[in-house]
Amino acid sequence: MALLEIKNMRVEFPGRHGTFTAVEDVSLDVNEGEIVGLVGESGAGKSTIGNAILKLLQAPGRLAAGEVWLKGERIDQLSDHEMLNVRGKRISMIFQDPMTSLNPIETIEYQLVETILTHLDISEAEATRRAIDLLDQVGIPNPAERIKQYPHQFSGGMRQRVVIALALSVEPELIIADEPTTALDVTIQAQILDLIKELCRSRNLGVILVTHDMGVIAETADRVAVMLRGKLIELGPTQQVINAPQELYTQSLIAAVPPSNKKIDRFPKVATEDSEGSALQNFDLSGHWLVRGDTYSTGGKSLLEVKGLKKRFQVTNAILARNRTYIDAINDISFDVQAGETFGLVGESGSGKSTVARVITGIYPATGGTMRFAEHDLTSAESRAEKQKVRRDIQMIFQDPYSSLNGRMRIGSIVAEPIVVNKLAGSTEERKEVVADLLELVGLGKDAARKYPHEFSGGQRQRISIARALATRPRFLICDEPTSALDVSIQAQILNLLKDLQDQLKLTLLFISHDLPVIRQMCDRVGVMRHGDLVEVAETEMLFETPQHSYTQALIGEMPKFAK
């Protein structure tokens, strides 16, 4: 008998525009000592299944049909009061964000001991001993001392370990881990996944691992369930699903995952109904407005040269200079970018890679060092108008597609704004034509101009963002984590689009990402950043095959391997 059995589960969210079925007819079972991966793109209903098992659906969501059995006992009909004995005690949950799943005003000890005492009938001293023991098991050094500390005194990875200890504290039979490593850096992700795997084996736990990340599934899960729009479309052993997917959707999903072991030219196009925009189709650009910009030679030198760049932020203000505190986001980094290449910057959160982008574009002033772009010195003090002439050539695509577009403007005005501000079009007709062409070029079609940003999905918004950046006729495009907020199939489309645009418009790219497989697909050369330092710069293939610096070696060693 399986540990957990879900039979024909159906979850509905009644709303203003009719009833939305988030989960439809899903049947799934989890055995003891087994990790079942639940994978799918945003909105597929994978988290909803986890919440429905625990009866934690947000109102007005409800379990409309189906049964949930835990060890032969039906739990979907239990009252809220009876559920208290299931939640936390028999089924625990690990949430995505370790920053918010612990109570910041209580010590770790209080939170662990309180949980243990609620569910188990033991003395407080015994509970404390048990809590320390748990922290030790999840790999927290000096557990007896650290248990007295507050959540903010732990790093993100350590905090997620505490959350896991909390989930284990009452000896559950099943753990539902909802994107447990999504908020963590890649080196910590590997440790947490190993921990979950090890605990699953040693305690014979059942684990449901909800994630959007195929790499995580490939490394961790025994069986995979693939979800698409609320339906479970494929279920099987991990190796079989990854290597020989049966369903068209699974095939396209797996084709879209950037392989970590080799560079491919373009992501293969697998026909799905979900394609959000067409790719470039023989768009004749010769003599077009887009390629009519000023050209200037770099005289055989690099297009962008950064020397000894420093950026320091003031953290606290004080009247006396010596009382002010600073943080150095970038310490003395130097690199150059050749015309036409894609230079990658990779690093974990807080390594300063986004700051580099913002200093180059001039959003933040540099604290020290020099930057040369073609024949212009970007750091010298020039008038705003003169600066703008150079800056027009450097544009940026942002990470968050939801905050990078002004929600009160129509798409047409958003894309036209750079043309208007820089007076790049001779007439209103020309401007309208160029905007229509740009929208066509990024695969949205010119009808998009009349709509507002909220009518578009994340991937489509990112295309609008690209069209806006291209509207100044830039030569240098900075992509700051352009796909980290997107689903993997959309990511593949956007990355293909960027490559196509680069070829057609002879763009130079600075590509910033924390995602190593993506970097491998996109970049010619890569710089690795850590705590504001550039620790290694190398050709992409050299970097992945023979990393020199110990930090690069660690990064590449820990990245989830996904090879087809």
Place this chain on the structure above:
Amino acid sequence: MDRIKRALDSDLFYSYKSSPLALVSSIVAAILIFSAVFAPLVAPHNPFDPGSLNLMNGFSEPMVPNAFTGDTFMLGTDDQGRDVFSTILYGMRISLFVGFAAVVFAMTIGIVLGLTAAYAGGRIDSFIMRIADVQLTFPSILVAMLVFGIAKGITPVHLRDQVAIWVLIISIGLSDWVQFARVVRGAALVEKSKEYVEAAILIGRGPAGIVFRHILPNVLSPVLVIATISLALAIISEATLSFLGVGAPPTSPSLGTLIRVGQGFLFSGEWWILFFPAMTLLLLALSVNLLGDWLRDALNPKLDD
């Protein structure tokens, strides 16, 4: 047509349709505002036309035919024989005009200073917001009285009655800009850190373009909420000032003036001269306030789901 269809389909309109409180209070407010704006057409008498008054009609009880003339007044008459219903309509006109104008004035100052503080940051921000903090330590009615007193002191006597309404608007507006500035600054700080502002910098928009084209349209929904609630408060402030005798002059009486005059008759039995203006003020302020309350909930993104 497209816009109307979009508006009818919006979440805001849906929330409006499904909130009985919003429906009732907006209908009440609409009736009151309509009858005030079209007072000359709606009112049965013109209380400012001495020719139409008959002193014999003085102190008529509501709905009771006058003993001397046989005329019937729905809400009675005052000592001069003025129809209370008509004076209320004309008074409400002044109250509403002062309220609206004061809110627009306060809103303009508040938005400009709030946006400046948020976008400039640093010392300018500290300077503007400290002034706001200091002003908040005084009750707003005191600030309004102070401004009113100074204005009265510097205007020539023969102009006083003519400028009284404008002085009232300025003094209420000046006492009320702080909350607009605070709300706008807070919202603008959030918007300023969003990536579309960085994108606007990169394409070469100057500070004014960024503030007015990009940030301002995105901070308007909280401003709308504050403006609605402020309208109710401004109407009450105006009534308070007029009640204290420092507001609207007797030649153009507002609801507050009517209440002040009416209270003299309360204990001599002519309760209606006080009661009906007071009830009108209550209905007006309450309906506008409830509307603002609903708007705040409806526009709050946190309550979306």
